[in-house]
Amino acid sequence: PDHPATGSLRSGAGLPADDAAPAVLTVENIHKRFAALEVLRGISLTARTGDVIAVLGSSGSGKSTFLRCLNFLETPSAGRIWVHGEEVRTRRDRAGALRPADSRQLTRLRARVGMVFQQFNLWPHMSVLDNLIEAPRRVRGLPKRECVEKAEALLEKVGLAERRDYYPAHLSGGQQQRAAIARTLAMDPEVILFDEPTSALDPELVGEVLGVIGALAEEGRTMLIVTHEIGFARDVSTRALFLDEGRVEEDGPPDILFTNPDSDRLRRFLARHL
Numbered sequence: 726p727d728h729p730a731t732g733s734l735r736s737g738a739g740l741p742a743d744d745a746a747p748a749v750l751t752v753e754n755i756h757k758r759f760a761a762l763e764v765l766r767g768i769s770l771t772a773r774t775g776d777v778i779a780v781l782g783s784s785g786s787g788k789s790t791f792l793r794c795l796n797f798l799e800t801p802s803a804g805r806i807w808v809h810g811e812e813v814r815t816r817r818d819r820a821g822a823l824r825p826a827d828s829r830q831l832t833r834l835r836a837r838v839g840m841v842f843q844q845f846n847l848w849p850h851m852s853v854l855d856n857l858i859e860a861p862r863r864v865r866g867l868p869k870r871e872c873v874e875k876a877e878a879l880l881e882k883v884g885l886a887e888r889r890d891y892y893p894a895h896l897s898g899g900q901q902q903r904a905a906i907a908r909t910l911a912m913d914p915e916v917i918l919f920d921e922p923t924s925a926l927d928p929e930l931v932g933e934v935l936g937v938i939g940a941l942a943e944e945g946r947t948m949l950i951v952t953h954e955i956g957f958a959r960d961v962s963t964r965a966l967f968l969d970e971g972r973v974e975e976d977g978p979p980d981i982l983f984t985n986p987d988s989d990r991l992r993r994f995l996a997r998h999l
């Protein structure tokens with residue numbers, strides 16, 4: 726069967742994660758500037774175990790840049806980041822820009838923060854199975870047999886067991902994105918960042934990918950999900966953020982944020998996307 730396991734959405738949707746749950750990812754007052762353009766203007770956030778945080782915002786509001794900072798694909802211009810209480814070490818270069826200070830720490834921490842991209846980003850020259858075992862083998866140094874067993878179980882979970890030897894080009898967009906999610910899971914991340922995971926898909930393929938992400942939410946995975954799928958975000962999130970011009974314009978329980986937003990901008994955003 727080529728279908729992901731889907732189930733009812735988590736019953737706890739709308740409830741914030743326990744305040745005492747461990748902080749998985751914390752950012753404090755991060756800024757990001759590209760030359761004269763200040764894209765992030767002071768964002769603070771703590772994601773706790775079991776949080777499913779929907780991140781909303783118009784195009785250009787800084788959503789991707791924010792996620793890329795959380796996965797260390799970008800270094801913030803200012804601010805601090807902790808993964809499970811361990812602060813990411815940075816230093817200032819001669820021009821005064823913040824740089825990663827410890828590439829080994831970065832590699833280690835990045836393995837704990839998974840990312841799923843809009844364009845899937847599978848390695849085109851590798852089979853689906855090889856895409857899944859590459860990072861666990863190279864980054865974590867796990868034995869091949871163990872990686873293959875785990876990869877097969879994950880492909881089963883996302884409904885792609887029969888596609889393990891296919892190359893990405895021979896899969897539909899929805900299958901590629903499900904493979905990309907399985908690849909991220911293969912690293913046992915403690916938090917998964919999704920950057921518009923269904924925006925590149927034909928409409929009829931969106932549901933199968935949302936089904937997989939919804940099942941992960943139901944398992945209690947900690948996730949941040951940038952999406953314009955408002956109905957889905959409302960159903961699976963425990964908390965929602967609205968970014969506007971690089972700032973958190975609203976942050977709260979989905980019940981309130983989606984139905985009775987404070988800001989006019991969020992109201993207009995929701996009207997455009999519902």
Ligand code: ADP
Nearest residue numbers: 759762764782783784785786787788789790791
């Ligand atoms: P979103 O994901 O919300 O659409 P982005 O984070 O991709 O927003 O982009 C926010 C702003 O930052 C945009 O104006 C974009 O052009 C700019 N930007 C993003 N990445 C870069 C970069 N590497 N260099 C220069 N500008 C960038």
Ligand code: MG
Nearest residue numbers: 788789790921
């Ligand atoms: Mg984006």
